[in-house]
């Protein structure tokens with residue numbers, strides 16, 4: 001089957017900073033890819049390039065076999081690539097429902113159908129009772145749920161999510177994890193999810209890619225990547241580190257304390 005996304009030798013620099021260096025991978029339809037890596041390793045730049053916010057310096061992205069080079073984010077959204085951000089980007093003065101409808105301004109969807117889609121998706125993420133409230137009245141975690149529901153409004157084939165679990169209350173995180181799984185399994189949506197919440201990501205994703213200094217340093221199953229010596233070294237900042245990436249949410253070291261210990265890139 002044709003991959004939903006094919007990325008070949010993608011590179012992106014900001015002046016002297018190499019944010020992406022010959023990044024290549026393919027994403028099968030209906031699967032979840034987890035993207036990990038120390039701070040500054042290029043994860044957000046990769047998402048920004050995939051959804052048309054940044055133009056790559058070189059390399060090619062094909063979505064459902066079609067090159068995306070000259071397409072802008074709203075055009076890619078109409079084709080089926082949607083996106084959430086590290087800090088939820090909701091419109092605070094608009095109501096929850098209006099936030100949902102914003103994603104369809106460029107789409108030819110009848111107003112009644114758009115309203116019904118918004119209602120169903122808000123129910124899906126447990127926000128139905130807040131639909132008439134300004135988004136500013138939602139908690140940070142609820143705003144992440146809203147952003148996720150909004151990303152589904154265009155009936156995407158691929159959703160790019162940047163740190164969906166960061167700073168989210170455990171109950172909301174559990175709901176978000178469940179709904180991402182449901183969207184993948186029942187709607188055949190593919191996901192690329194960037195997260196520092198390693199145990200959650202490892203439980204969700206079929207494949208993990210680890211980046212460091214703009215390059216892919218490991219890819220494979222959650223277990224393969226979490227045990228990969230280069231991955232452990234990248235997080236610890238020295239080769240042959242003894243620590244393991246914790247693979248279970250119930251493991252004694254939480255992901256956040258793990259990252260506090262491990263730090264980012266070695267300087």
Ligand SMILES: Nc1ncnc2c1ncn2[C@@H]1O[C@H](COP(=O)(O)OP(=O)(O)OP(=O)(O)O)[C@@H](O)[C@H]1O
Pocket residue numbers: 014017018019037038039040041042043044045046
């Ligand atoms: N718009 C920009 N202008 C200049 N440099 C940038 C820009 N965006 C990213 N960078 C640089 O590119 C590199 C990769 O950054 P990026 O945000 O993609 O990393 P990341 O892996 O997402 O980090 P984090 O986990 O901290 O979010 C960093 O050195 C960053 O400072």
